Amino acid sequence: MKAREKLERYLKEHELRQTMERSAMLDFIIRLDGHFSISTLLEYFAPTNHISKMSVYRNLDLFLKADIVVMHPFPGDMVMYELAERAETHYHRICTQCGAVKEFHDTKTSKLLKSHRFKGFTMTTNQVYIYGICSKCKKKI
Amino acid sequence: MKAREKLERYLKEHELRQTMERSAMLDFIIRLDGHFSISTLLEYFAPTNHISKMSVYRNLDLFLKADIVVMHPFPGDMVMYELAERAETHYHRICTQCGAVKEFHDTKTSKLLKSHRFKGFTMTTNQVYIYGICSKCKKKI
DNA sequence: TTTGTTGCAAAACGTTTGCAGCCTC
DNA sequence: GAGGCTGCAAACGTTTTGCAACAAA
Numbered sequence: 184m185k186a187r188e189k190l191e192r193y194l195k196e197h198e199l200r201q202t203m204e205r206s207a208m209l210d211f212i213i214r215l216d217g218h219f220s221i222s223t224l225l226e227y228f229a230p231t232n233h234i235s236k237m238s239v240y241r242n243l244d245l246f247l248k249a250d251i252v253v254m255h256p257f258p259g260d261m262v263m264y265e266l267a268e269r270a271e272t273h274y275h276r277i278c279t280q281c282g283a284v285k286e287f288h289d290t291k292t293s294k295l296l297k298s299h300r301f302k303g304f305t306m307t308t309n310q311v312y313i314y315g316i317c318s319k320c321k322k323k324i
Numbered sequence: 325m326k327a328r329e330k331l332e333r334y335l336k337e338h339e340l341r342q343t344m345e346r347s348a349m350l351d352f353i354i355r356l357d358g359h360f361s362i363s364t365l366l367e368y369f370a371p372t373n374h375i376s377k378m379s380v381y382r383n384l385d386l387f388l389k390a391d392i393v394v395m396h397p398f399p400g401d402m403v404m405y406e407l408a409e410r411a412e413t414h415y416h417r418i419c420t421q422c423g424a425v426k427e428f429h430d431t432k433t434s435k436l437l438k439s440h441r442f443k444g445f446t447m448t449t450n451q452v453y454i455y456g457i458c459s460k461c462k463k464k465i
Numbered sequence: 466t467t468t469g470t471t472g473c474a475a476a477a478c479g480t481t482t483g484c485a486g487c488c489t490c
Numbered sequence: 491g492a493g494g495c496t497g498c499a500a501a502c503g504t505t506t507t508g509c510a511a512c513a514a515a
Binding site: 250256276278308 | 430440
């Protein structure tokens with residue numbers, strides 16, 4: 184499902200409201216087309232672009248609950264996020280030494296995971312992370 | 325590889341030192357046998373058990389780099405951690421509504437992921453997360 | 466008209482930094 | 491003996507809280 188649809192549906196289901204702020208934040212995240220942190224959002228919106236810090240925090244939480252955005256456990260000081268729709272098209276490979284993250288495709292695993300059926304649990308997305316050491320870091324050792 | 329071996333090897337390779345604090349922290353994490361947050365460690369060590377806040381922070385970072393511990397992107401305010409060795413035996417299923425996390429087994433996917441070969445990238449661990457809605461939350465809607 | 470949402474400011478909290486002294490190796 | 495490691499305290503920055511005004515439904 185598209186991110187905008189998800190938002191509309193989630194708001195309706197939970198009797199929440201459509202606001203300019205939510206819409207603008209989602210637009211930005213869609214256009215951004217990549218990984219981002221809370222700082223990315225704050226730096227863009229808080230100083231000049233009409234959305235206060237508080238709304239950024241609160242609405243990012245909402246996007247997470249609504250499955251519009253996923254959270255990635257990348258190393259480093261900042262938790263990173265990505266549009267769920269975008270994250271569904273690839274997985275991530277992470278160097279535990281330098282923190283470098285690469286996207287890769289794996290249709291086999293994707294299909295296998297999508298075929299799972301759990302009792303009473305409805306799957307929406309799945310994420311795979313492969314940890315290891317990249318070539319640059321291997322040379323250093 | 326066992327966690328303790330990993331630590332020894334990592335320390336040697338990076339010319340770092342074995343200390344009581346590192347050893348005690350690893351012991352605790354092994355005995356704990358589950359998910360934990362920084363608070364879990366701080367609450368145990370900082371007040372009474374002889375390891376200062378600072379060493380907890382610094383050594384947890386080291387454990388992450390040494391692949392002794394992995395970080396999980398579970399919803400909620402706290403980033404969670406788990407002994408890598410333990411995390412290798414199962415994957416995680418997460419409810420995006422209430423944040424409940426269940427462990428599940430999937431040898432097929434595990435084998436498939438382990439069989440991957442990347443140019444210049446040496447895999448150490450892999451993690452799979454399945455997001456969705458659990459039965460309890462479905463009833464509420 | 467109701468009630469969710471925003472934005473502000475202040476407070477609370479978690480994390481980092483700098484440094485002196487200690488302890489591995 | 492050299493240099494990594496610890497612990498303290500202060501500084502820092504991020505996130506939360508409470509509340510009044512606003513606006514979507």
